[in-house]
Amino acid sequence: MDMHHFDEETYILANRIVDYALDRLRQDPPPLDGTESPESLLPKFKGTITKEGLGAQKAFDFYENIVSMATISTDHPRYLSFVPNAPTNAASLFDLVVSASSVYGGTWLEGAGVVAAENQALRFISDMIGFNEKSGGVFVSGGTAANLSALIAARFKFRQDHPEHERSRLAIMCAPSAHSSIRQAMRAMDVDIVEVAGDEDGRLTGDHLIEAFKELNDEEKSLVFCVVASAGATNNGYVDELNTVGKFCNKNNLWFHVDGAYGGAAILCDKTKPLFKGVELADTFIVDPHKWLFSPFDCAALIYKDPTIARLAHSQHAEYLDVVTETSEWNPSDYAHHLTRRARGLPLWFSLVLHGTDAYRDSISHCMEVTYNAVNIINNSENCETVIDPQLSVILFRRKGWDKEQYYAWSQHMLDIEYAFVVPTTYKGETVLRFCIINPNTTADDIQLIIDSLEN
Numbered sequence: 001m002d003m004h005h006f007d008e009e010t011y012i013l014a015n016r017i018v019d020y021a022l023d024r025l026r027q028d029p030p031p032l033d034g035t036e037s038p039e040s041l042l043p044k045f046k047g048t049i050t051k052e053g054l055g056a057q058k059a060f061d062f063y064e065n066i067v068s069m070a071t072i073s074t075d076h077p078r079y080l081s082f083v084p085n086a087p088t089n090a091a092s093l094f095d096l097v098v099s100a101s102s103v104y105g106g107t108w109l110e111g112a113g114v115v116a117a118e119n120q121a122l123r124f125i126s127d128m129i130g131f132n133e134k135s136g137g138v139f140v141s142g143g144t145a146a147n148l149s150a151l152i153a154a155r156f157k158f159r160q161d162h163p164e165h166e167r168s169r170l171a172i173m174c175a176p177s178a179h180s181s182i183r184q185a186m187r188a189m190d191v192d193i194v195e196v197a198g199d200e201d202g203r204l205t206g207d208h209l210i211e212a213f214k215e216l217n218d219e220e221k222s223l224v225f226c227v228v229a230s231a232g233a234t235n236n237g238y239v240d241e242l243n244t245v246g247k248f249c250n251k252n253n254l255w256f257h258v259d260g261a262y263g264g265a266a267i268l269c270d271k272t273k274p275l276f277k278g279v280e281l282a283d284t285f286i287v288d289p290h291k292w293l294f295s296p297f298d299c300a301a302l303i304y305k306d307p308t309i310a311r312l313a314h315s316q317h318a319e320y321l322d323v324v325t326e327t328s329e330w331n332p333s334d335y336a337h338h339l340t341r342r343a344r345g346l347p348l349w350f351s352l353v354l355h356g357t358d359a360y361r362d363s364i365s366h367c368m369e370v371t372y373n374a375v376n377i378i379n380n381s382e383n384c385e386t387v388i389d390p391q392l393s394v395i396l397f398r399r400k401g402w403d404k405e406q407y408y409a410w411s412q413h414m415l416d417i418e419y420a421f422v423v424p425t426t427y428k429g430e431t432v433l434r435f436c437i438i439n440p441n442t443t444a445d446d447i448q449l450i451i452d453s454l455e456n
């Protein structure tokens, strides 16, 4: 098969791949598939990358029979671990178009159309959190990259305002429930974390923040440049008290970063919207469309209230880049720690244009209804009970009388029989089970089936 000309063999492969993709999208539910140990999986790859190449059919056979089988389908309705992925069909299909079109999403010069389209989708997110026309941002690979880029901009602003701290080791404040990627970003940036004990559910509140700030000495206070709040902590789904935390930050000139990677989309649901009061006070906000905004991997939206700071913090300068930095209006490359980028916001944009925003609101609200039903199913069962009263769509519950080994054994068995993917977590030191419901195809029946399997 010719590598770069579309010959007859390419055509045959194209049909096979498109058929495969369509069949995968059509399966309802898709096979859960499973995982495989390195000892068993890796030997199968022997002789796959060769000097002469295996040819189209063998190469794709290998993907279909080996690779995909050892890969869990994160969009299975009973995949309820971590945060599932539930892209709309329109978004997944459009991702094929993005791949086939060699789109460069870094600069206006090269990608005016796609940059403008992505910015429309970002505008929708800015509107949803009450940011004004001046705000703007960029789609990056995930919440981890978005958090890092937001915090780099925050520190840049602080050092601009406080040149005396050009070389000081600075600090941020957050609750222990802040996502691990915040700690990771702080390690990368060589910044300290001042942990603020949250309330009994682990939420950061204004009162807790004020208390913790008071306990710092003057020098420590002067080194804090940012407060990070979670709008949907990953482990229990709780939203920090954004309003009081935001007011404290605004008053004290501290950058206020809101991490809504998992939960941010729930601001679209009428029942959960009140939890997000105060999000408009943020300087930066992130949400992962690959979580609860139904985009394929990988896609995180990062929004700055004032993008000019971000641009100063992130633009790269090089002789060969002058042509874009000097001639263009809005270059997504300038707004995060990256340069070349896939226009990964396009599937979301296309699906939003196609379905309209009400469909998004309704699908998110539907997940909340299933969550409320699931709580009843759990608490009406003989042997299970919830451990938290969910704020968003994360449920923590225990199987009465079980120890850690029993949870792990059950979880492994559920995956082995390709029935469900539900892994234990720990909450306040106890091993418990966790559901994260962001797939609109997850039904109360799915939950009932899983709870039934825990009864004996």
Ligand SMILES: *Cc1c(COP(=O)(O)O)cnc(C)c1O
Binding pocket: 083, 141, 142, 143, 144, 145, 179, 181, 230, 232, 233, 234, 259, 260, 261, 262, 263, 288, 300
């Ligand atoms: C998932 C998550 C992240 C990290 O996002 P990735 O897309 O996995 O990098 C950060 N913060 C929160 C609250 C999350 O739920």
